[in-house]
Amino acid sequence: MIWLFDLDNTLVGRAEAFGAWASAAVADAGGDGDDLAAIVAADEGGHGSKEALARVIVDRLGWDDDLPAAIERFRAGILEHVRPYEGVLFSLDVLRDAGHRVAVVTNGTSAQQRGKVARCGIEPHVDAIVVSGEEGVAKPDPRIVEIALEWLGAADADRRRVWMVGDAAHADVAVGRAAGTRTAWVSHGQAWDGPDRPDVVAPTTREAIALAASPQGAVVD
Template sequence: MIWLFDLDNTLVGRDDAFAAWAAAAVSASDGTEADLAAIVAADEGGFSRKADLARVIVDRLGWDDDVPAAVERFRAGIRDHVRAYDGVLFSLDVLRAAGHRVAVVTNGDSAQQRGKIARCAVEPHVDAIVVSDEEGVAKPDPRILEIALERLGAADVDRRSVWMVGDAAHADVAVGRAAGTRTAWVSHGRAWQGADRPDVVAATTREVIALAASPEVSRRA
């Protein structure tokens, strides 16, 4: 079996890290709960334009930074606060010990994503890492999964033996479907919107892995 994992909010708690950094930044600037709520909302779960988010932060907190400096400031804050989810790297080790191949497939700025990967010590637990900024193609474009499969030596593998696992329906589930793989959605307690559900849905990445690797689900391939 081949496993392709999103990074942010799948293997590592990116939104938790942003929220922790934002709370500290607001406190340091004598901001208010309203400022914190506005900054977290402007982040849009990591999918907002970084310059737009920086402008909200600068305006709310009265920073003297220009937009590029503010972007780097909050990116550094995320890197400082990010952590791998409890037990998830062990789950990757279990998959690999069973002979499965594992890759990270992540959208984002190369330095930022590599920084989070290094901070959380993800690399020793996977066989390949693919970052959109380094490849010139991003999820949901299926070409990024083809790159990952090639790096794993599995370019010709039956796509029904491949799992794309992630928390973002519009990127992770969509790219899996476009590439013809099986899809697993990490819901974090959210309800799936729409009728066409992924193959597996669970609240946490570890639960997703356990369900997807179960004999019952494996027989559906």
């Protein structure tokens, strides 16, 4: 089996890291709960415009930074706080020890995403890392899945034996569908509210892996 994992909010707690940084930044600036709520909302779980987020931060916290400097400032704060989810690296090791191939497939800039990978010690636990900013193509474009499979030496793999695992329906589930793989959605307790439910839905990445790797999740030839 081949496993392709999203990075943010799938292997590492990006939302938690941003929240921790934002809370400290608001406190340092003498802001209040409304400021924090506005900043977190503008982040859109990491999927919003970085320029729009920086503008909200500058306006709310009274920073003198221009927008590019503000972006670099909150990105550095995320790196400072980001951590892997408990037990998830062990789960990756279990998959690889069983002979499965594992890759990270993430949208973002090379510096930021590689920084998270390094900070969380992920590289020794996977076989490949594919970053959209390095490849010039991003989820949900299925070409990024093809690139990952090529890096794994599995370009001709049966797509029924490939899992795309991630928390973002519009990116992770969508790219898996577009590429013809199986899909596992990490819900973080949310309900799936769209059509075409993913093959697996679970509140955490470890639970998603367990379900996908179970006999019920296995491909029946």
